[in-house]
Amino acid sequence: MKNTSLCEHIGEQISGFLDGELSQQESQRVSVHLSQCESCSQTYEQLKQIQGAVSQAYYPNMEQQKMNAVLQDLTSKRMFDFAWFAIVSGVLISVVFGVYHFWLDSSIPLYSKVVMSLIWGGGIGLFLTVLRQRLIISKTDKYNKVDL
Amino acid sequence: MQDTLAKVTQGAFKLALQILGQTADAQDVLQDSVSIAIVHKSAPKSSSVDFKPWFYRVVRNKSIDKLREQKRHQSDEFDDHVDHELDSKLALDPEQAAETTQLNLKIKAALAVLPQQQRELVLLKDYHQMSYLEIAEVLDIPKGTVMSGLHRARLALKTLLTETVGD
Ligand SMILES: [Zn+2]
Numbered sequence: 001m002k003n004t005s006l007c008e009h010i011g012e013q014i015s016g017f018l019d020g021e022l023s024q025q026e027s028q029r030v031s032v033h034l035s036q037c038e039s040c041s042q043t044y045e046q047l048k049q050i051q052g053a054v055s056q057a058y059y060p061n062m063e064q065q066k067m068n069a070v071l072q073d074l075t076s077k078r079m080f081d082f083a084w085f086a087i088v089s090g091v092l093i094s095v096v097f098g099v100y101h102f103w104l105d106s107s108i109p110l111y112s113k114v115v116m117s118l119i120w121g122g123g124i125g126l127f128l129t130v131l132r133q134r135l136i137i138s139k140t141d142k143y144n145k146v147d148l
Numbered sequence: 149m150q151d152t153l154a155k156v157t158q159g160a161f162k163l164a165l166q167i168l169g170q171t172a173d174a175q176d177v178l179q180d181s182v183s184i185a186i187v188h189k190s191a192p193k194s195s196s197v198d199f200k201p202w203f204y205r206v207v208r209n210k211s212i213d214k215l216r217e218q219k220r221h222q223s224d225e226f227d228d229h230v231d232h233e234l235d236s237k238l239a240l241d242p243e244q245a246a247e248t249t250q251l252n253l254k255i256k257a258a259l260a261v262l263p264q265q266q267r268e269l270v271l272l273k274d275y276h277q278m279s280y281l282e283i284a285e286v287l288d289i290p291k292g293t294v295m296s297g298l299h300r301a302r303l304a305l306k307t308l309l310t311e312t313v314g315d
Pocket residue numbers: 003004006007010033037038039040041
């Protein structure tokens with residue numbers, strides 16, 4: 001049977017039909033055409049065969065042990081992140097409470113409040129700088145850390 | 149939940165293998181991609197349905213990066229790079245040979261000759277059973293072009309297979 005303009009029009013919808021990706025209306029139109037056109041219905045059958053063969057193609061799994069190691073990485077990294085988050089927020093909360101109580105304590109003279117604040121403020125500043133550097137390293141280093 | 153995650157990562161490993169042809173390279177890509185999934189804040193939760201296309205996309209991009217890198221290193225053998233690719237696709241693994249039927253070999257050989265994106269379209273649909281919407285996401289192309297591209301790819305595959313059936 002000769003290709004008609006309808007065949008050209010149907011064209012790629014044969015694949016859409018095969019994959020169940022057409023609207024009901026389109027799918028009906030293709031179905032009617034396939035029942036009437038030998039050439040298109042032959043193409044459809046061939047594509048269906050190819051689809052079956054590709055779906056059965058054999059590709060090996062990744063070794064289970066290796067896959068487990070990779071997935072473990074994924075879960076342990078999550079716990080690591082959570083632990084960091086817990087430590088940092090714990091430290092922040094205790095610092096805020098400590099400063100609050102320290103400044104409200106009337107038995108401590110003002111000059112020692114100022115000196116202690118400077119020392120502690122410097123210490124915390126150092127801690128935050130180191131923390132920030134660690135975070136930057138862990139972000140930029142992500143491709144180097146994947147070796148097991 | 150761990151089971152579905154393992155299914156997605158095994159599928160993604162095979163996609164990397166289909167693009168790269170070498171088990172060791174595909175494993176590297178998978179490890180890289182998992183570490184990206186860990187670091188990236190925009191990554192969907194590994195338990196959500198959005199994770200699969202997202203992760204496949206990462207694996208696909210990483211695989212193509214690696215492929216380009218390798219091509220650059222072997223650019224002096226450029227002339228016979230199609231044969232080269234075909235060989236590496238067929239000789240995936242010695243232990244696999246036993247399970248490889250003739251039809252399987254033919255399909256893989258024909259797939260190896262297809263242009264990169266056509267091969268990906270066919271494999272994502274027919275091997276990985278993804279919807280057009282998911283395929284569009286993995287390949288970063290408009291959803292409307294999936295059907296036409298896929299159809300062209302299948303027709304090319306059909307021609308290749310009917311040619312080789314003759315001999
Ligand atoms: Zn027709």
